Amino acid sequence: GESVGLHLPTLSVQEGDNSIINCAYSNSASDYFIWYKQESGKGPQFIIDIRSNMDKRQGQRVTVLLNKTVKHLSLQIAATQPGDSAVYFCAETTTQAGTALIFGKGTTLSVSS
Amino acid sequence: SAVISQKPSRDICQRGTSLTIQCQVDSQVTMMFWYRQQPGQSLTLIATANQGSEATYESGFVIDKFPISRPNLTFSTLTVSNMSPEDSSIYLCSVGRGSSGANVLTFGAGSRLTVL
Incomplete structure (x- = not known):
């Protein structure tokens, strides 16, 4: 059967649909997680973050879910718009000062009108 | 958050040459991080650069x-030496948010290098 939270390299949705992008992280010591959006020709931009003491955090049209048991993150985008088309990366780190971000594999989201 | 300017934004280089990339930040930061993103891939950390110490x-x-x-x-450079197409x-x-620490990173637009 299909694994829950399977990472997909690409995701195509219709405008107005809800999008769910999945990510698995590797380090059990990571306690801080961030989603980035990277548009063509630009550097990654911060979308939303979550600390390990939470399992859900909501922003404007975006929600991040954290499942520490299976080391899985998801990014939900409500009412997806063409401007949401980009590559999305999750990143893990710790709250200890000086720790760099480790990036997961990206998912390319394509939104058609 | 900090504003980061990188130069060059893109370049085409010959095999065996070296190129230096400049990174200028509009505020003072303790730690700067250099990442590489190969075509179609995720970001990989190259090194962490602290002012006044070795990377x-x-x-x-x-x-x-x-x-x-x-x-x-406010400034750092990364040199890619003796380049090959794999570079x-x-x-x-x-840079990290705030004057110290990492956690949430702000990125420059990147320098796209093509090595022939």
Whole structure:
């Protein structure tokens, strides 16, 4: 059967649909997680973050879910718009000062009108 | 958040040459991070650059190939030495939020290098 939270390299949705992008992280010591959006020709931009003491955090049209048991993150985008088309990366780190971000594999989201 | 400017934004280089990428930040930051993004891939950390000390390199990256300078709290350079086509990538400079620490990183637009 299909694994829950399977990472997909690409995701195509219709405008107005809800999008769910999945990510698995590797380090059990990571306690801080961030989603980035990277548009063509630009550097990654911060979308939303979550600390390990939470399992859900909501922003404007975006929600991040954290499942520490299976080391899985998801990014939900409500009412997806063409401007949401980009590559999305999750990143893990710790709250200890000086720790760099480790990036997961990206998912390319394509939104058609 | 900090504003980061990188130069050059893109370049085409010949095999065997070296290129230095500059990263300028509009505020003082303790730590700067250099990442590489190969075509269609995720970001990989090259090194962490602290002002006043030697850069710390990640596994697979060495100072002879990627020398880094960090002369002050607003500027850093990354040199890609003796380039080969495998070095064709986007190189990104980033800084942590605030004057110290990492966590949330702000990125420059990147420098896209193509090595022929």
